Amino acid sequence: MAVVETRGLVKQFGEGAAAVDGIDLASADGEFLVLLGPSGCGKTTLLRMIGGLEPPTAGDVLIGGRVVTNLPPRARQIAMVFQSYALYPHMSVANNIAFPLKAAKVPKAEQEKKVAWAAGILGIEGLLDRRPRQLSGGQRQRVALARALVREPNVFLLDEPLSNLDAQRRASARDELQGFQRRVGTTTIYVTHDQVEAMGMGDRIAVINQGRIRQLGTPREIYDDPADTFVATFLGSPPMNLIPRNGHLLGFRPEHVAPRQMLEGAGGDLVPIHFLATREEYLGAERLVYGEVEGAKAVARFPSTVDVPAEPGRGYEFAVLARDLKRFDAATGLRVAGPA
Amino acid sequence: MAGTGTALVGVKRAGARGIIYALATFFALFAALPFAWMIITVFKQNTDLYTRTNNPFLFNEPPTLGNIDLLVTQTKYLTFVGNTLLVAAAVVLITVVATVPAAYSLTRLAGRWGESLGIGIFLVYLVPPTLLFIPLSRIVADVGLNNSRWSMVLVYPTFTIPFCTWLLMGFFKSIPWDIEEQAMIDGYSRLGAIWRTVIPISVPGILTVVVFAFALTLHEFVYALAFVSSSAGKTISVGVTTELIRGDVFFWQALMAAAVIVAIPIALLYNLFLDRFIAGFTLGAVKG
Numbered sequence: 001m002a003v004v005e006t007r008g009l010v011k012q013f014g015e016g017a018a019a020v021d022g023i024d025l026a027s028a029d030g031e032f033l034v035l036l037g038p039s040g041c042g043k044t045t046l047l048r049m050i051g052g053l054e055p056p057t058a059g060d061v062l063i064g065g066r067v068v069t070n071l072p073p074r075a076r077q078i079a080m081v082f083q084s085y086a087l088y089p090h091m092s093v094a095n096n097i098a099f100p101l102k103a104a105k106v107p108k109a110e111q112e113k114k115v116a117w118a119a120g121i122l123g124i125e126g127l128l129d130r131r132p133r134q135l136s137g138g139q140r141q142r143v144a145l146a147r148a149l150v151r152e153p154n155v156f157l158l159d160e161p162l163s164n165l166d167a168q169r170r171a172s173a174r175d176e177l178q179g180f181q182r183r184v185g186t187t188t189i190y191v192t193h194d195q196v197e198a199m200g201m202g203d204r205i206a207v208i209n210q211g212r213i214r215q216l217g218t219p220r221e222i223y224d225d226p227a228d229t230f231v232a233t234f235l236g237s238p239p240m241n242l243i244p245r246n247g248h249l250l251g252f253r254p255e256h257v258a259p260r261q262m263l264e265g266a267g268g269d270l271v272p273i274h275f276l277a278t279r280e281e282y283l284g285a286e287r288l289v290y291g292e293v294e295g296a297k298a299v300a301r302f303p304s305t306v307d308v309p310a311e312p313g314r315g316y317e318f319a320v321l322a323r324d325l326k327r328f329d330a331a332t333g334l335r336v337a338g339p340a
Numbered sequence: 341m342a343g344t345g346t347a348l349v350g351v352k353r354a355g356a357r358g359i360i361y362a363l364a365t366f367f368a369l370f371a372a373l374p375f376a377w378m379i380i381t382v383f384k385q386n387t388d389l390y391t392r393t394n395n396p397f398l399f400n401e402p403p404t405l406g407n408i409d410l411l412v413t414q415t416k417y418l419t420f421v422g423n424t425l426l427v428a429a430a431v432v433l434i435t436v437v438a439t440v441p442a443a444y445s446l447t448r449l450a451g452r453w454g455e456s457l458g459i460g461i462f463l464v465y466l467v468p469p470t471l472l473f474i475p476l477s478r479i480v481a482d483v484g485l486n487n488s489r490w491s492m493v494l495v496y497p498t499f500t501i502p503f504c505t506w507l508l509m510g511f512f513k514s515i516p517w518d519i520e521e522q523a524m525i526d527g528y529s530r531l532g533a534i535w536r537t538v539i540p541i542s543v544p545g546i547l548t549v550v551v552f553a554f555a556l557t558l559h560e561f562v563y564a565l566a567f568v569s570s571s572a573g574k575t576i577s578v579g580v581t582t583e584l585i586r587g588d589v590f591f592w593q594a595l596m597a598a599a600v601i602v603a604i605p606i607a608l609l610y611n612l613f614l615d616r617f618i619a620g621f622t623l624g625a626v627k628g
Contacts, residue, residue, distance in 0.1 A: 053521050074527045086518035090540045099536075103527025147526070 002064030002077075002154035002187055003029050004050060009059035011045050011211075019045045021211030022059070030185045032178065034202035036192060038234070042211040043191045044159055050189060051080050051157050064154055074103070079148035080157040083164065085140045087132035093143050094119075094128040100151040118146040121180070137165050138173060145177075149184060156181070156188040162197060174200055195235050199223065207231045226251070226326065229333035238288065241298040242328070248336060251326040254288070254301035259308055260319045269322040275300060276315045375603070378596040382407055389592060407593035411584075416571045417598060420579035423489045424602070427575060428557040430493040435500040435553040436546060442501070443508035444534065448517070454509075462506040465499055469562045472498070480567050491567040492575065496560060500553040507552070511545030512538065547613055558602070576602055 004027045011020040020042040027033045035043040048054040050061055052073035060069045068076050079100070088096050094115055101111045119125045122142040132140060141161060148156055161177070162170050178201045181188050192198055198205050199219040206216045207230070215227040226232035226240065232251050233239040241257075243250045252273075263270055275298065277291040282304075289300045289310040300318065302308045310316060327336040377396065381389065383403035394400045411417045446454040446461075476495055485491040515538055523533035539546070557575075564578040571583065580598040584591040 051525060053524070072529065073521075073524045074529065078525065080522065080525045082518040082522060084516055084518045086516065086522035088519060088523075088537060088541075090537075099523070100526040103523075103532075151527075 003027055003062075004033075004155055004187060004189060005062040006046070006050065007060045007062070009046065009049060009061065010057045011042070011049060011054060012057040018042075018057070018211050020049065020056075023208075023211070023213055025206060025213060025216070027187050027189065028203070030187055032181050032188045032190065032201060032203045034190045034192060034198040034205045035208055036195060036198040036202075036205050036234075037208035039193055041208045043193075043208050046208070047080075047157050047159055047189060047191045050155075051078055052076050077151075077154045078157055079151065079153040079155070081141075081144045081148050081159065081161045083160040085132075085144040085161070085164070087135075087140055087143055087147075089132050091131075092128065093124065093130050093132070093135070096132065096143055097128075097147045097150050100147065104151060114150050115146075118150040121149065121183070122146045138169050141165065141173065145180065153186065156186050158188060158190045160192055160194075161190075162192075163194070170197075177201065195237070199235070207234060209234070225335075227335050229328050232326065232328070238299045238301070240326075241293070241296075243293050243296045243298065244330060245294065247330055249328040249330050249333075251328055252320045252324055254299045256320050256324040257298075257300040257318050258302075258320075260317055262306075262308075263319050263321060266321060270319040271322050271325055273318045273320055274315060275318045277310045277312050279312055280310060375600070378600050382593055382597040382600060384593055386593075407591075408597050410591065411580075411594040411597050415583045415594075416574070416579065417576075419572060420574055420576045420598075421602065423573060423579075424558060424575040424577075427489055427492045427496070428554050431496040431500060431557045432550050432553045434493070434497045435504050436549060438497065438501050439504040439508050439549060440539070440546065442505045443512055444538065446505070447509050447512040448520075458506055458509045461502045463502075465502040465506075469499070469560075473562055473566045476563070477566055485567075487568055487570055487573060489568060489573040489575070492557075492560070492564055495563050495567065496553075496557055500556055504549040504552060508542070508545050508549060511542045515541050551610065551613065558606070 004025075006023050006025045009020055009023045009025075010018055012018045023042075023046060025033075025046075035046060037043045045054060049056045050063075052061075052068065052071060052075075056069060060067050062068065063076055063078070073080075088099065091099070097115045097118055098111045101114055106114070115128070116125070119128060122145055124139065124142050124146060127135065127139060127143070132143070135143065141164075144161070158177075162173050165173055174197060181201075190197075190201065199222075202219055204216060204218055205222050207214045207222060209230050215222055215231045217225075222231060223235055226235070229242060229249060229251070233242070236253060238254050240251045240253055243252075257273060257275065260270060260272070273293055275289075275291050275293055277289050279290040281288040281290070284304065286304055287302045287308075287310070289302065289308075291298055291300070291310075300310070302310070328334065329336050380397060380399070383405070384399065385401045385404050385406070388394055388399065388401040389396075391400070442461075443458075446458050448454075450457060476498070480486055480491045480495065483494070485494060519537050519541070520530075520533045523537045524530060528536060559577055560575075561577050561581075564575050565582075568574055568578065571579065574582070576598065580595060584595045584598065
């Protein structure tokens with residue numbers, strides 16, 4: 001078990017903008033920390049620098065309080081699961097799992113015990129004689145996890161390990177992966193661009209854009225109290241509505257808009273929103289009503305169980321609870337304190 | 341209706357298979373015929389061979405071992421075979437030792453220059469030996485290898501290395517970086533990771549290189565003719581053609597024997613690796 005820390009970590013490829021632009025980040029011990037951001041934001045580069053696969057341009061990486069910046073990957077006591085799983089195609093599943101043990105020159109009998117133990121945790125005892133190409137996507141993922149687990153590393157580094165699975169399999173894999181991490185209790189750094197994975201699995205999420213951390217916090221903090229307009233619009237689907245008003249941007253989530261009378265009993269000040277509906281999408285469990293508020297595009301989301309009239313082409317007097325309104329600086333996009 | 345439909349499909353399928361087998365048989369015979377003819381010729385007596393009215397595929401007179409005897413006792417054929425094997429083994433070794441690190445560094449470490457450098461190296465292979473042997477003969481003379489079989493060990497890698505480097509580059513490119521990096525995470529240095537992942541995965545490619553370098557050495561003629569003149573240093577390709585064609589007299593049966601004796605073991609050997617060999621040539625092209 002160990003804490004992973006980065007101090008002023010910078011990675012510059014060639015002349016252009018830095019891929020990772022001065023990141024200070026510290027995990028808690030045993031934490032499931034998610035690095036979330038759009039593709040090309042630098043999250044994978046950050047993970048590769050923590051793993052020692054990419055030398056940083058500046059800054060330091062610390063694992064368990066020890067500076068490892070100049071150590072090769074093998075000296076860092078980490079395990080990594082790549083997006084492709086990177087199983088060794090020329091070896092059986094058993095040899096794949098035993099590979100890190102062979103590297104560490106663990107005695108043969110001990111190797112077999114450890115492989116059986118790791119395979120047992122992941123439920124792949126029946127696959128040990130197979131080759132990677134004979135496995136399904138989900139089985140490959142479990143073999144990769146078993147191989148990561150077998151040497152009992154200080155840290156797991158996971159790079160979008162679920163992106164190769166189909167949507168159905170992904171939901172159950174999220175559940176398995178988080179359960180697995182809770183059981184072994186190893187500090188885990190998980191890279192993804194999928195907000196559902198991040199929100200569902202992370203103890204904390206670091207939202208990254210253009211090589212910088214925009215916000216670090218629990219899923220609830222990130223969603224309910226976004227630090228800037230990037231975080232506000234990157235999370236949530238559809239994202240937070242942003243309405244320009246008095247030199248600020250007024251932000252509210254689509255699910256927080258409702259007809260006045262429905263919110264009056266909720267307790268709290270109401271801020272009126274004049275909503276001009278233009279289009280409606282019926283999605284089964286919910287309805288999305290697209291429209292305009294004060295000239296800016298906005299979306300409202302209603303559960304299908306609630307009957308809210310919203311005909312395209314008509315205006316409605318909706319409202320938002322004042323505590324659900326966030327204010328952002330129009331120029332910098334940063335959150336501004338105080339009531340709307 | 342459905343029954344007749346299935347039957348029709350069955351007939352069509354059988355017809356398609358029949359055509360494929362007919363074609364395959366035709367081409368197999370087409371490819372095998374020269375060898376059959378050669379083998380028959382090896383055992384023919386002169387009078388049988390040179391009588392125009394005789395069927396060339398039948399023994400009109402009793403077969404003889406005299407031609408093989410002539411090849412072995414009156415030429416230095418066994419020396420040629422020995423020289424060829426020695427040169428081939430040395431060239432294959434040099435080629436593999438040089439191309440594996442070259443191709444690896446060009447694909448993995450040279451960045452965007454790697455690809456163009458690889459093509460540049462390949463272009464060297466296209467310069468014909470009929471031009472190159474002139475400057476090369478000067479070099480061979482300067483290093484004192486004139487008229488020695490080691491001159492071929494020196495010169496042959498100049499064409500095996502470029503082609504094989506390019507061949508292996510295609511191979512290494514098809515191996516995901518992830519696998520190597522995974523091995524580095526799992527506890528090995530870069531060299532250790534290469535040795536345990538890249539090399540074993542590219543065995544078909546390396547075998548292709550071995551076969552290719554071996555075959556090139558075996559049938560190379562121009563350099564062998566230019567650099568070696570004594571019988572003791574000749575390889576098969578030059579040895580048999582210079583010593584079994586005397587003026588306008590062709591010792592056909594012995595020539596055939598000389599070719600068949602080396603061709604058959606090599607054909608059997610290639611057959612053992614055929615699947616891997618084909619994988620070697622197609623892996624770079626086909627993804628997945």
